Amino acid sequence: xxxNIVELNLEDNIVKQLKPQSFSSIAFQxxxxxxxxxxxxxxxxxxxxxxxxxxxxxxxxxxxxxYSNFKKPPSAEHFIGTDELGRDGxxxxxxxxxxxxxxxxxxxxxxxxxxxxxxxIAGYYGGIFDMVIMRxxxxxxxxxxxxxxxxxxxxxxxxxxxxxMALGAVSWIWYxxxxxxxxxxxxxxxxxxxxxxxxxxxLAIISRHIIPNVIPVVVVQASFSVxxxxxxxxxxxxxxxxxxxxxxxxxxxxSNAKELMRILPVMSIAPGIAIMVTVLAINFxxxxxxxxxxxxxxx
Amino acid sequence: MIPLIFGVGTxxxxxxxxxxxxxxxxxxxxxxxxxxxxxDRIAESLGLNDSLPIQYIRYMTxxxxxxxxxxxxTRSDVSFEIAERLPxxxxxxITSMAIVIIIAFPIGIISALKRGTWIDTVAMTIAxxxxxxxxxxxxxxxxxIFGLYLDLLPTVGQGKTPIDFALSLVLPSVTLSLILLGLVxxxxxxxxxxxxxxxxxxxxxxxxxxxxxxxxxxxxxxALIPILTVVSGQFASLLGGAVVIEQVFGWPGIGRxxxxxxxxxxxxxxxxTVLVFSLMVIVVNLLTDILYSFIDPRIRLx
Numbered sequence: 001x002x003x004n005i006v007e008l009n010l011e012d013n014i015v016k017q018l019k020p021q022s023f024s025s026i027a028f029q030x031x032x033x034x035x036x037x038x039x040x041x042x043x044x045x046x047x048x049x050x051x052x053x054x055x056x057x058x059x060x061x062x063x064x065x066x067y068s069n070f071k072k073p074p075s076a077e078h079f080i081g082t083d084e085l086g087r088d089g090x091x092x093x094x095x096x097x098x099x100x101x102x103x104x105x106x107x108x109x110x111x112x113x114x115x116x117x118x119x120x121i122a123g124y125y126g127g128i129f130d131m132v133i134m135r136x137x138x139x140x141x142x143x144x145x146x147x148x149x150x151x152x153x154x155x156x157x158x159x160x161x162x163x164x165m166a167l168g169a170v171s172w173i174w175y176x177x178x179x180x181x182x183x184x185x186x187x188x189x190x191x192x193x194x195x196x197x198x199x200x201x202x203l204a205i206i207s208r209h210i211i212p213n214v215i216p217v218v219v220v221q222a223s224f225s226v227x228x229x230x231x232x233x234x235x236x237x238x239x240x241x242x243x244x245x246x247x248x249x250x251x252x253x254x255s256n257a258k259e260l261m262r263i264l265p266v267m268s269i270a271p272g273i274a275i276m277v278t279v280l281a282i283n284f285x286x287x288x289x290x291x292x293x294x295x296x297x298x299x
Numbered sequence: 300m301i302p303l304i305f306g307v308g309t310x311x312x313x314x315x316x317x318x319x320x321x322x323x324x325x326x327x328x329x330x331x332x333x334x335x336x337x338x339d340r341i342a343e344s345l346g347l348n349d350s351l352p353i354q355y356i357r358y359m360t361x362x363x364x365x366x367x368x369x370x371x372x373t374r375s376d377v378s379f380e381i382a383e384r385l386p387x388x389x390x391x392x393i394t395s396m397a398i399v400i401i402i403a404f405p406i407g408i409i410s411a412l413k414r415g416t417w418i419d420t421v422a423m424t425i426a427x428x429x430x431x432x433x434x435x436x437x438x439x440x441x442x443x444i445f446g447l448y449l450d451l452l453p454t455v456g457q458g459k460t461p462i463d464f465a466l467s468l469v470l471p472s473v474t475l476s477l478i479l480l481g482l483v484x485x486x487x488x489x490x491x492x493x494x495x496x497x498x499x500x501x502x503x504x505x506x507x508x509x510x511x512x513x514x515x516x517x518x519x520x521x522a523l524i525p526i527l528t529v530v531s532g533q534f535a536s537l538l539g540g541a542v543v544i545e546q547v548f549g550w551p552g553i554g555r556x557x558x559x560x561x562x563x564x565x566x567x568x569x570x571x572t573v574l575v576f577s578l579m580v581i582v583v584n585l586l587t588d589i590l591y592s593f594i595d596p597r598i599r600l601x
Contacts, residue, residue, distance in 0.1 A: 147573055
């Protein structure tokens with residue numbers, strides 16, 4: 001009897017080892033192992049918390065001007081000093097997190113909502129749909145992305161919301177190209193040909209076979225796009241085409257700090273570091289997601 | 300290529316006509332209230348009384364003749380204004396591209412050859428920082444260090460004499476190169492790594508060729524093709540970056556022209572510069588296709 005029990009346990013172990021792991025659990029384990037990704041998640045977590053709880057964290061109101069206390073160097077009361085209107089730089093920095101993260105999420109959401117369905121239609125149905133959609137993509141690809149965004153902002157007027165719409169309206173083409181390419185190659189795979197032969201409907205093939213394959217790639221692209229959107233949006237706000245004064249936005253703060261460069265260089269340094277840290281954290285996560293979700297890169 | 304230019308022109312036409320408000324007042328750029336007669340006269344001279352299809356055909360034929368309309372603020376030819384500023388933008392972007400190639404290629408190749416060593420780790424970490432730093436902020440930091448503190452280089456504007464010109468080009472071009480440095484370094488490394496794992500490289504090792512010969516005669520030329528694709532594809536981002544960097548350093552190129560025009564609501568200039576930017580992208584893509592056939596004999600044979 002005792003021997004039997006040992007054998008059973010052994011079998012149990014073998015069963016455990018052979019138990020197939022799901023795609024997402026392997027991916028999750030890979031991400032957990034990546035130290036930079038963990039760092040990225042921690043930093044991003046802190047940024048998200050400071051965006052949500054900006055009112056509680058920021059020592060001052062970011063918009064309250066104080067003419068008795070302007071252009072002050074960094075001190076214990078004002079960590080990075082006060083600007084030319086006496087507004088606390090550190091508090092404005094904290095509130096800036098909110099806007100930058102929102103910009104990243106909203107721009108990417110807009111471009112995904114336009115780009116993914118168009119790419120799927122072009123790839124799956126082909127023919128005239130494919131031709132029209134891809135010609136539009138080709139035309140938009142012939143412009144430097146930021147130049148087209150600037151032209152659109154010029155047309156609809158510079159503001160934070162218009163800038164986000166313009167960025168979304170010019171960056172969907174990346175998703176369309178990506179998704180179309182994937183759908184085209186997926187259509188040729190044996191299991192989809194088999195599903196078609198078995199009489200599966202378009203909807204069944206798209207929802208059961210195509211979407212699960214496309215999602216990981218789109219997620220990786222989206223994570224890098226969030227970083228890219230934050231960078232470009234900061235540049236546009238710096239130029240005065242995005243967030244308008246007095247909004248506490250990092251790019252607009254850098255633009256404002258130009259005048260104070262000689263006496264208060266910290267005002268030119270801090271918002272840039274905030275942008276860099278945010279983008280770096282998201283890129284760390286993006287890199288890890290790519291390594292974990294792309295089966296072709298997996299060892 | 301011809302349909303592409305056609306499409307690009309159509310898009311700028313749509314942009315002009317998508318501007319909300321009275322097109323006569325917008326295109327005439329008058330701030331005061333216009334009388335009916337004045338409006339009529341302006342509409343007639345700008346051809347705004349014709350139907351949209353006729354306006355479209357006239358717009359496109361004018362474009363073919365190189366006529367992009369008249370600036371409402373300076374009253375001069377948009378084509379002329381752009382042509383005057385274009386060389387400055389070209390000098391800036393080409394210098395930046397040269398800096399990218401000079402720095403990114405050696406570092407990327409060394410990282411690939413020394414894969415997994417500390418050199419590789421350091422280079423790739425710096426490259427990741429490179430893609431995460433906002434370029435315009437990097438420019439402000441360079442201004443702060445080299446302009447204000449060390450007082451070594453001019454920070455704003457463009458020098459007149461050749462030496463001053465070269466000096467004033469340093470900070471903007473280094474700043475602009477940051478946009479592509481990290482990306483191209485990573486690309487050179489991964490492309491080189493991929494080629495190094497190919498069978499023909501193993502064969503070369505097996506027949507006893509030296510490392511130098513294998514790396515530079517067998518691996519590098521093959522790694523160049525995907526790199527060229529990325530570099531030419533990213534030329535558009537370099538031009539886009541130039542718009543921002545020109546503004547940071549007061550460099551008088553067409554990017555600065557475009558931004559100033561946006562604030563003056565000078566739409567003919569805005570769409571004109573947008574059009575020229577896309578023409579540059581199209582030309583670079585064409586040149587790349589020609590360059591492929593020089594690098595890759597397989598393409599030449601087809």
